[in-house]
């Protein structure tokens with residue numbers, strides 16, 4: 001069946017309209033001190049707005065200091081973070097991209113070093129700390145053992161996310177993405193591979209999804225009805241005893257009922273040593289299954305690199321938007337090149353028009 005939409009059809013999510021369906025996938029930059037945004041973030045994220053993307057998702061932005069993947073992560077646990085972020089959102093908005101923020105807590109995968117600095121850089125004070133998790137089991141033999149959150153502490157995580165969402169709105173972000181994927185804290189609660197709790201946040205499917213559902217409700221209450229709430233999930237753990245695509249469909253159905261607008265379908269990351277069938281568009285079928293099964297807008301992500309491939313995903317109704325990561329790092333003007341290749345009007349700032 002041919003769908004009426006293509007890569008350059010605007011997408012409406014609550015009060016926002018994206019100029020096309022090209023979203024920039026969240027990507028950690030490890031370029032902050034004490035969580036503050038820097039000139040790097042302005043230029044990095046800003047280049048995607050001048051490059052024509054429809055929506056730009058900030059990197060995993062920590063809702064609590066102990067929830068940072070590394071000491072150099074972006075953060076939004078303090079009101080002092082807001083001004084630095086506002087500079088970025090106003091630039092993105094001025095250049096036609098919707099600014100979105102990924103709110104994150106790394107759980108037991110916290111307290112690492114930026115990948116290019118190696119573990120040695122953890123030796124300085126304040127650069128490492130005790131991670132927390134659903135469990136007290138570490139991610140791998142090399143990872144620090146986390147402290148298991150008490151029931152009260154787990155409940156408080158939802159409030160940390162909601163408070164962060166309030167600050168994000170103050171900072172000018174017009175959409176919020178909850179990071180519940182890649183083996184980070186909320187995923188540690190979702191997956192039977194990491195949730196070994198016997199309180200209300202563990203046990204069966206309802207128990208394991210409870211913290212994410214409470215987080216969604218708290219965020220919706222904080223941001224009101226106009227702001228789209230997106231959730232990134234690992235739609236499968238790629239593990240026989242793990243979270244499955246069918247679990248994702250059921251979760252997405254419940255999230256839709258709770259007021260989530262968009263499910264960003266990634267995969268993996270919960271335990272090491274899993275075989276992931278990587279290849280062009282390797283996660284797109286998951287976005288399609290969740291979209292079809294739960295009747296909710298989805299994003300496809302993972303090795304989407306060519307305009308024709310991206311356009312086809314939208315045209316065939318497999319997803320409502322595509323998220324590009326590494327291809328955007330290689331070419332922040334990818335959306336403009338795609339428009340040119342697909343014979344659409346190029347979303348270009350006046351300053352760059354002569355290029356097209």
Ligand SMILES: Cc1cc2nc3c(=O)[nH]c(=O)nc-3n(C[C@H](O)[C@H](O)[C@H](O)COP(=O)(O)O)c2cc1C
Pocket residue numbers: 025026027028029058059060102179181182232266301302303304323324325326327
């Ligand atoms: C440098 C880098 C940093 C990343 N940081 C994040 C992140 O902060 N949050 C997240 O959900 N995914 C993160 N990812 C994963 C990407 O968002 C994306 O899902 C993944 O790279 C697959 O898409 P791609 O093939 O288009 O790169 C990161 C990927 C890269 C390459």
